[in-house]
Amino acid sequence: MRDLLFRNLLRTPLTExxxxxxxxxxxxxxxxxxxxARRRLGRSLAIRQVDAGSCNGCELEIHALNNAYYDLERFGxxxxxxxxxxxxxxxxxxxxxxxxxxxxxxxxxxPDPKWVIAVGDCARDGGxxxxxxxxxxxxxxxxxxxxxVPGCPPEPVDILRGLIAVLEQASExxxxx
Amino acid sequence: MxxxxxxxxxxxxxxxxxxDERPWLDHCRWGVRHPLGDRGEPEPxxxxxxxxxxxxxxxxxxxxGPVHAGIIEPGHFRFTANGETVVRLEERLGYVHKGIEGxxxxxxxERAARLAGRTSGDSTVAYxxxxxxxxxxxxxxxxxxxxxxxxxxxxxxxxxxxxxxxxGAICNDAAFALMHAHMGVLRExxxxxxxxxxxxxxxxxxxxxxxxxxxxxADGPAVIADLLVNIRHRFPALIELYDxxxxxxxxxxxxxxxxxxxxxxxxxxGFLGRASGRDFDARRQPGYPPYDRLxxxxxxxxxxxxxxxVWIRIREVEQSLSVVDQLLAGVPAGPLRVDLPQRxxxxxxxxxxxxxxVLVWLRLDAEARVARCHLRDPSWFQWPxxxxxxxxxxxxxxxxxxxxxxxxxxxxxx
Numbered sequence: 169m170r171d172l173l174f175r176n177l178l179r180t181p182l183t184e185x186x187x188x189x190x191x192x193x194x195x196x197x198x199x200x201x202x203x204x205a206r207r208r209l210g211r212s213l214a215i216r217q218v219d220a221g222s223c224n225g226c227e228l229e230i231h232a233l234n235n236a237y238y239d240l241e242r243f244g245x246x247x248x249x250x251x252x253x254x255x256x257x258x259x260x261x262x263x264x265x266x267x268x269x270x271x272x273x274x275x276x277x278x279p280d281p282k283w284v285i286a287v288g289d290c291a292r293d294g295g296x297x298x299x300x301x302x303x304x305x306x307x308x309x310x311x312x313x314x315x316x317v318p319g320c321p322p323e324p325v326d327i328l329r330g331l332i333a334v335l336e337q338a339s340e341x342x343x344x345x
Numbered sequence: 346m347x348x349x350x351x352x353x354x355x356x357x358x359x360x361x362x363x364x365d366e367r368p369w370l371d372h373c374r375w376g377v378r379h380p381l382g383d384r385g386e387p388e389p390x391x392x393x394x395x396x397x398x399x400x401x402x403x404x405x406x407x408x409x410g411p412v413h414a415g416i417i418e419p420g421h422f423r424f425t426a427n428g429e430t431v432v433r434l435e436e437r438l439g440y441v442h443k444g445i446e447g448x449x450x451x452x453x454x455e456r457a458a459r460l461a462g463r464t465s466g467d468s469t470v471a472y473x474x475x476x477x478x479x480x481x482x483x484x485x486x487x488x489x490x491x492x493x494x495x496x497x498x499x500x501x502x503x504x505x506x507x508x509x510x511x512x513g514a515i516c517n518d519a520a521f522a523l524m525h526a527h528m529g530v531l532r533e534x535x536x537x538x539x540x541x542x543x544x545x546x547x548x549x550x551x552x553x554x555x556x557x558x559x560x561x562x563a564d565g566p567a568v569i570a571d572l573l574v575n576i577r578h579r580f581p582a583l584i585e586l587y588d589x590x591x592x593x594x595x596x597x598x599x600x601x602x603x604x605x606x607x608x609x610x611x612x613x614x615g616f617l618g619r620a621s622g623r624d625f626d627a628r629r630q631p632g633y634p635p636y637d638r639l640x641x642x643x644x645x646x647x648x649x650x651x652x653x654x655v656w657i658r659i660r661e662v663e664q665s666l667s668v669v670d671q672l673l674a675g676v677p678a679g680p681l682r683v684d685l686p687q688r689x690x691x692x693x694x695x696x697x698x699x700x701x702x703v704l705v706w707l708r709l710d711a712e713a714r715v716a717r718c719h720l721r722d723p724s725w726f727q728w729p730x731x732x733x734x735x736x737x738x739x740x741x742x743x744x745x746x747x748x749x750x751x752x753x754x755x756x757x758x759x
Contacts, residue, residue: 172586173523219441222418222755
C-alpha cells in the first residue's frame with residue numbers, strides 16, 4: 169500500500185478543472201434564492217440525495233461526482249446521510265406512488281433554507297414512465313423544485329454545473345453584501 | 346414466493362396454498378387494485394405491513410429505509426437484533442415500482458425497448474439486449490453479425506464498469522477508501538471510453554430490436570485498446586493490495602456466507618451464484634452469439650462469503666478483458682440492423698448481465714406491438730438470499746454484505 173501511495177504522490181492529479189457554471193441554471197435560480205438565505209450558507213452546501221423511483225442510472229452518475237476526476241468536495245459540496253442537516257435535496261426519478269410519502273417526509277425533515285434539484289429526464293415530468301398507474305409524475309408534482317438538470321442520465325459534468333450554479337447563488341451575498 | 350405475491354398484486358390471480366398472504370409490490374397507494382388484471386378498487390386497509398415476528402429475550406428491531414444514508418435506491422430493511430448480532434432481516438421492497446409491464450402493453454417496439462433499457466440503469470445494455478433478442482425470436486429474425494459483436498462489446502464494457510464500481514464500493518464499506526478511489530478511476534475510464542465509442546457513457550439505447558442503433562466510432566478500436574492497456578497496467582497492483590491488506594480481509598473473509606445449497610435452490614445467478622458453487626453463465630448456457638465463437642472461463646468458488654464475491658468479480662474482469670480483445674480482433678464488417686417485419690409472435694431470451702441472467706418474455710400483436718411483456722431481473726432470486734446470508738452477522742457488516750450482493754431495487758420492483 170505504501171508503494172501505491174508514494175507513486176500517486178508523484179503522479180499529476182486526475183482531477184479536471186471545474187466546468188463553467190450553467191448560466192441558464194443561474195437564471196432559473198435567481199428568482200428563488202433570497203439574500204438572507206445566501207448569507208447564512210456561505211460557500212458550502214450539504215447535499216442529501218433521494219431516489220424517488222429512478223432506474224438507478226442517475227445514481228451511477230451522481231456517484232461518479234465523488235471520483236478523482238470530478239472531486240465534488242473541492243467545491244465545498246458534499247453528500248450527507250441525513251436530511252436534517254441538508255441544504256440541497258438532489259432528487260432523481262419519476263416519483264412513484266410508493267415513494268411519494270417518503271419524499272414528502274424527507275423534504276419536511278430538511279431545514280430551511282433549502283433547495284431541491286431534480287436530476288434526469290424522469291424527474292422533470294415522469295419521462296418515459298409518465299402516465300403509469302404507479303407513477304405520480306415529476307418531482308415538482310410533490311415538492312417545489314428550484315432547478316432541473318436534464319439528461320438520461322445527465323453526465324456528471326452537467327450535474328456539477330447545476331450544483332455550482334446553486335453554490336454561486338448561495339454565496340453571492342457573501343461576496344457582494 | 347415473492348413472484349407469486351407479485352402475480353396476485355398485479356393480476357389478481359390467487360395462488361393456491363400460498364403460505365404468505367401479504368401483498369408485495371402493492372403498498373395500497375396506486376389507487377387501483379390488480380392493475381394488469383381486472384382492475385378493481387384499492388384494498389380498503391391502510392398501508393400497515395405486518396413484519397414477521399421474531400421472539401426472544403432482549404431482541405430489538407431496527408427499521409432502515411426506504412430512504413437510505415447513501416446514494417442508493419430505496420427499500421426498507423427490518424432488522425431484529427440481539428445486541429450487535431442480526432437474528433432476522435426482513436426486506437420490504439416495491440418502493441420504485443413504476444409499472445413498467447403496464448406501460449409496455451400496447452407500446453411499439455421502439456418505445457418498449459426504451460422502457461426495457463430503463464428497468465435497471467446499471468444493466469441498461471443487458472436489458473436492451475435481452476429485450477431485442479426476445480423480440481427477434483418473436484419475429485423470427487436474426488440480427489446481422491456485426492450487430493452481435495458490437496452488442497457483446499457494449500455488454501462487456503458494462504460488465505467491466507460495474508465490476509470495478511462494485512469492487513471499490515465493497516472495500517469502501519469496509520472503510521478502505523483507497524481501493525474505492527482507484528476503482529472509481531478505472532470505472533470512469535471505462536465509461537469515458539464507452540462514450541467515445543458509442544456516444545453515451547452507459548451506452549443507453551445502443552442495442553435495438555433487429556441490431557444496434559450506433560456503430561463503433563472510427564477511433565473506437567484504438568480507444569478500447571488504449572483502455573485495455575491502462576487497465577492491465579493498474580488492475581493487478583490493486584488486486585495485490587486487496588489480497589495483502591489484512592484489515593480489509595478481516596472484514597470480507599467469512600462474512601455473509603451464502604451456502605451453495607441455498608444458491609442452487611433459489612437458482613441465484615451472476616457472481617452471487619458463482620461465488621457459492623453454482624456454475625452457470627447464460628453466455629455459455631444456453632449461449633448466444635457471438636459468445637459461441639469466443640473463449641472465456643466462468644470462474645466458480647465454493648466459499649460463498651463477501652471475499653468470494655469480490656474474487657469472482659476480479660476473475661470476471663480478467664475474463665472480460667480477454668473477451669474484449671477477441672471482440673476487437675474479430676468484429677466483422679456489414680450492416681448494423683435488419684428491417685423488422687410486422688407480425689405476431691412470442692419470444693423469450695436469457696442474457697447474462699453483470700449481475701446475472703436477465704430473462705425477457707414477450708408476445709407481439711399483429712402490428713408488432715407488445716401485447717404482454719415480462720422482464721425478470723436476476724435480483725428476484727438474490728434478494729431473498731441476502732436475508733439468509735446476513736443471519737448471525739453483526740449489524741455493522743450489513744452494508745458490506747448488501748454491497749457484495751448488489752441487488753437491483755428498480756429491476757426487482759419493475
